[in-house]
Structure formats: structure tokens, C-alpha cells
Amino acid sequence: MGLPATFLWGGATSAHQCEGGWNAGGRGPCKRDYMTLDENKNRLLTYIDDAGNHCFMPLGSGSQLPEGAHYAVFDDCLYPDQEGVQFYNRYKEDIALLKEMGFKVFRMSIAWSRLFPHGNETEPNREGIAFYKDVFTELRKANIEPLVTLWHDDTPLYLDEVYGGWQNRKLIDFFEHYANTCFEEFKGLVNYWLPFNEINNVLMFLDMFGQDPSDEMFQAAYQEMHYKFVASARAVVAAHRADENNQVGCMICGVPFYPATCDPKDIMLSHAMWEKGILYSSDVLCKGEYPTFAKRLWREHGVQLDITPEDLATIKAGSVDIYTFSYYMSSAVTTHSSNDIVGGNCTTGVRNPYLDYSEWSWAHDPLGLRYFLEKVYAQYKLPMMIVENGLGAVDTVEDGRVHDSYRINYLRDHIREMKQAVENGVNLIGYTSWGCIDLVSAGGEMKKRYGFVYVDRQEDGSGTFSRIRKDSFYWYKKVIASNGEDLR
Ligand code: BG6
Numbered sequence: 315m316g317l318p319a320t321f322l323w324g325g326a327t328s329a330h331q332c333e334g335g336w337n338a339g340g341r342g343p344c345k346r347d348y349m350t351l352d353e354n355k356n357r358l359l360t361y362i363d364d365a366g367n368h369c370f371m372p373l374g375s376g377s378q379l380p381e382g383a384h385y386a387v388f389d390d391c392l393y394p395d396q397e398g399v400q401f402y403n404r405y406k407e408d409i410a411l412l413k414e415m416g417f418k419v420f421r422m423s424i425a426w427s428r429l430f431p432h433g434n435e436t437e438p439n440r441e442g443i444a445f446y447k448d449v450f451t452e453l454r455k456a457n458i459e460p461l462v463t464l465w466h467d468d469t470p471l472y473l474d475e476v477y478g479g480w481q482n483r484k485l486i487d488f489f490e491h492y493a494n495t496c497f498e499e500f501k502g503l504v505n506y507w508l509p510f511n512e513i514n515n516v517l518m519f520l521d522m523f524g525q526d527p528s529d530e531m532f533q534a535a536y537q538e539m540h541y542k543f544v545a546s547a548r549a550v551v552a553a554h555r556a557d558e559n560n561q562v563g564c565m566i567c568g569v570p571f572y573p574a575t576c577d578p579k580d581i582m583l584s585h586a587m588w589e590k591g592i593l594y595s596s597d598v599l600c601k602g603e604y605p606t607f608a609k610r611l612w613r614e615h616g617v618q619l620d621i622t623p624e625d626l627a628t629i630k631a632g633s634v635d636i637y638t639f640s641y642y643m644s645s646a647v648t649t650h651s652s653n654d655i656v657g658g659n660c661t662t663g664v665r666n667p668y669l670d671y672s673e674w675s676w677a678h679d680p681l682g683l684r685y686f687l688e689k690v691y692a693q694y695k696l697p698m699m700i701v702e703n704g705l706g707a708v709d710t711v712e713d714g715r716v717h718d719s720y721r722i723n724y725l726r727d728h729i730r731e732m733k734q735a736v737e738n739g740v741n742l743i744g745y746t747s748w749g750c751i752d753l754v755s756a757g758g759e760m761k762k763r764y765g766f767v768y769v770d771r772q773e774d775g776s777g778t779f780s781r782i783r784k785d786s787f788y789w790y791k792k793v794i795a796s797n798g799e800d801l802r
Contacts, residue, residue, distance in 0.1 A: 315737055316799060322459060322743060323794040325412065325750020325766070326421035326702050328466035328511065330395045332753040333425060335402030340439040342431025343385070344468040349373050350391040351758045362386045378478070385471065392775045394754040399769045400779045401751070405449050407781065408751055411767050413456035415787060416794040420453055421701050421746045423463035423511070426470055426492055433470030434477075434488045438495050450503035461506040461701065461746065463565065464493055464549065467756075480538040483620065486545045493549040497556035505559045508638055508701070509546040512567035513539065514595040518660035532615035543598045544625045547632025563638030563699060564599035566592060569661050570686045574648035583647050591661070593693075600694045602633035636743070637694050640702030641728075644669075644682035674706055674762060680727035687735040687742065697741045702748040703728055706755060706762040709784065716768045716784035725786070726801045733798055747790075751781070766790050 330346045337343070348359045350370075357373040364382030371377055379385070387393065401408055412420055426433060428442035453460050469479055477484055493509065516535045520527040546564070553560040571587040573580035589607050597605040603626070612619065645663035654665040658676035669677045683703070691698055705724035709716045725747060736742050749755075749764030752771070761773045766787040771777040792800050 317733060317736060317797050318743075319797065320743070321797060322419040322461075322699070322745070323798075324417045324419035324421065324458070324461075324744070324746040326461075326746040326748050327401070327423070327751065327753055328463065328468075329423045329425035329428070330398070330466065330468045330754075331749075331756070332398045332401040332422075332751065334396065334398035334400045336393075336396040336398075338402065339428065339441040339445055340431060341425060341442065342427035342433070343471045344425070344427050345373065345377070345385075345471060345474060346395045346468060347393065347471075348385045348387065349395060349758055350388075350393055355757065355759065357758050360386055360388050360391055379475070394758050394760060394775075397771075399751065399753050399771055402445070404779070404781075406452060408767075409449075409452045409456050409458070411781060411783070411787075412458060412750065415766065415791045417456075417458050417750075418794070419459045419461050419506070419744055419746060420750075421461040421463065421508075422449070423466040423468075424496060425468055426465060426489075427468065429495060430470065430488075430492055432472035433492070434473065434484075436491075438499070443495075443499050446500065447503065450500055454503060459506060460504045461508065461699075461744075462496070462500075462504050463508040463511050464496060465489070465509065466511040480541055481534060483541060486541055486548065489545040490548040490552065493545075494552045494556070497553050497560065501557050505557070505561060506636075507549070507553055507560060507562045508565045509549040509562065510542050511565050512640060512660070513542055513546065513565060513599070514591060515567045515660040516542075517594070518567060518569070518591050522657055522660055522662045529615040529617070533617050536612060536615075536617050537619055539595065540619055540621055540625070543595075544628050546599060546634075547602070547628045547630075550632035550634055551628070561635045563636035563701075564596065564634045565701060566596055566599075566637075566639040567660050568592070568639035568641045568686050568690075569659060570644045570682045570689070571661075571663075572644055572646045572666065572682075574646040574652075574664050574666070575650065577649065579649040580647065583649055587645075587647055592690075596637070596690070596694065598629060599634050600637060600696055602630040604629075635696065637690060637696040637698045638701050639686070639690075639698070640748070641683045641686055641700055642703065642748075643677040644679045644685075645677075672705060672707065676706065678705075678724060678727070680731040683728050684731040684735045684738075687732065687740045688738060691735075691740040697743045699742070699744040699746075700732065701744075701746050703745070704748040704764040706749075706764055708761050709752075709763050709768055711768065711770075711782065714782065716782060718784045718786050721764075721784070721786045722789045725790070729793065729798060729801060 752765035752769040
């Protein structure tokens, strides 16, 4: 049967991880601009307190500065996102490379603060609009469909500082205005939109880092998600109103949970992880309503949400057109004690003895992708798109070449299972592998690379930013040209 001729092959990036130009063209800052790494690779934000001391604090969605402090750049620190991989200056060269691979779609994000430096202005920054218009036009010239994320972990700093970020209902209005501006300004250039990247990871992160997260942390996470659900629904309604060709997806961090043993308690734990991690958000975004188990989840932590009847009506009216998700790995969970804990992509679980792991302890589990596709498709019956998948690995340049057979193997295995899911009836419309051009990892590291294109930017900040085609570049070109038939 094979994949449909219209299948959208491509790759994905995000603004803060690849653009650079953090203070160019009128762009305002976001927290990630002030993110540096310590020697243990912990992500820290740098600021000056009211007494003038240079200070550091861990990056987290709830991190707020102490009274009288302000974010600051220190000369002796490296800020990987400030320069990214210079897509801001090199997008023409990068798009030419994507075209050479035969890309049909390119997922990228708009930096909210490039259009609205504070996030709450009425009029957008025209330089920011012009930049993205140029990028989308360049993509169109290359016959590449843009797939655009509106929020990829980069709320304008002003909204975080002055309004307390997504704990504040006002952000829904600011986001709606930003989304509307994009739909109007980029009409005819962009038809595929994703309001929020991995909207479910606010909740998943709690279990990953919180060890024993407090009820207050759950309260904040569920409230933030509710405001984002409403903002997403308003964006869906506005996108459809602006252009009937617009298609909007959710973006779920897709981690299938496995019980580590057949102990019924483990089965129930993995069932609960599916509900909390995946289905809670998916139901709201795809069915337009909170699932029946939502009340139980809130009750477990004494959560009292600010939800109005208008919010619920908005959510109902603004369900998405496509089930869009990222997939890197599965997670095995257990109620039994274990010393072999592994974590990655917003989850923590125990080592699965049937799987291999990457250098960053992310499981290599292509069957997990098929499992996720088939299970979720049966549940929501919406067209699906995989918008992130890939292997983060250290690459070495030898005589100007990068021999990344490990990456090819990972992608081949996943594409095979994705094709099998299509054979089995899943309506899958596209696949964009993550970080198609090397970019700064979410963890802030440069050495964790995903791309088909190597970027000469090193962990210590050195490098020329020049681009090199890896072996996987030529392999993926063949995959696309054969519509997934030639995976050798
Ligand atoms: C996804 C994010 O969670 O995972 C990306 O949407 C991120 O922004 C990707 O880069 C891979 O994670 P990492 O930590 O390897 O960069």
C-alpha cells in the first residue's frame, strides 16, 4: 500500500533553539536568552539581585526573580540560545539545503517576542513580521509547506515578569492577539499551525524533576494548562475564521507508558500515567472537553481551578483538526522499587531490559511509535502527524564528513513502524524529524545533535556556524524521493 503521494516529509526546529539574533530586529527577550549551563549541565538563569550580586537560579517554568532583581548577561557565561545556530542570518542557505533533500514541509516556530517584544503590545514589530514573511516566502519558492508553532517555550520575558506568566488569565488575550496577527499577516503563506509545543509537558515535568511535587505545584501546572487550552482553542477558532484552508494541530509530547511488570498495580500505574500524561490534554484539545477522570486528577492534589463556563464553551468550539505529536521514546513505570532509573523527554521510569538506550538514556523503541499511533488514532480518529522524532547523539567530523549511521538506523527503524501503522489503518499525513539542522538542545547542549546537516558550533561557544551535509542527509533525500520505499 505504501504512504500516500501527498505525504509531508520534512524536519522540525524551534525559534529559540536555532534562530539566534536574540536582540536583533527589535526582538524582545525571553527567559531562555538568560540560560547558561553549569559544569554539571544544569540549566541556570543569570540575574543581578537588589544588592548588585551576580546570581544564578535553576530554569523552570515557575522560576520568578526575587524582589528587586533583574535578569542579566554575565561576560564569563555562555548563553547558547542567544546565538542558536544563526538561522536568523542563514535561513536562505538552510532552506536551500532543505530543498536539496526534497523537503515537503518544514516545521519552525515564530518567536512571540520578535513580533511583540513585550507580548502585550497592540501593534506588531514590523521588522519581525518582515523577517518571517521572507522566511515563509523562501520556503514557498522551494515548494516547502511551512508548519508553524506559535509557542515553543518562549513566552516574552515581560509577560513572565510583570504578569507572572501563564498563571495569569490575561495571557490568553495576549496570545490570541498574537495568534490573530500571525493568521492575518501570513495568510496565503502558512496553512499549518500548532498553537503550543508539547502542551502536556508542564504536568509531565513535575514527575520528572519534582521527586515529590507539592499540591501547590500541581495546582500551578493544571492552571497553566487550562489557560493554554483556552488560548489554543481561541487560536483554532481564529485560524479557521482567517482562512478556511488553515489546519491546526495539538502538539502532545507522545510518550507511551508501559507497565514494567505484570503486577496489576503496575498496569494501573501505567494506565494512570497515560491518563495524566497524554489523554488529559488530548481529550481537551481533540474532543473539546475535559475527560471524566479530570475531576479525580484534580481531587488527588486538592486542585481548584479558575475555569469559567465561557472557557468550556471556547474549548468546545476550538478543537483541533490534526493530532500532532513528538515521539522519541517509551517509558516503563513500576510500583516496585528499582535502582535503575532512567529519564528523558519529560518522563522518568525504570530501565526497560528489552530496549537499547542512547548516550542520554533515551530508549530506542520504534515499536513504541507504532503503539502510540495506533492507540491514539483509534481514540480520536483525527489525521495524525509526527512532528518530532530523532536521535540526539555526538557527531564527529572526519575529513569534512559526518558518518552518522547510528542516526540513520534510528530513523529507519521508526519510519518502518510508522509505515506499518499506516498499513494498519492510521491516517498519517506527515513526518518531520527533529532538529533537521543541528541546533541547541532543550537541555542547552550543542553536542547533542539531531540534524541531517552538521553545524560547526561547539559546546564551548567556538565554531564558524558553517554547515556540512552528514551521511544521513543523502539517506533522507533518498527516503523522501522514494516516498519512504527506499530505506536502505
Ligand atoms: C522536545 C522539544 O521535547 O524534545 C524540543 O519540543 C527538544 O524543543 C526535543 O529539543 C529534544 O530534546 P533535547 O533535550 O534532546 O533537545
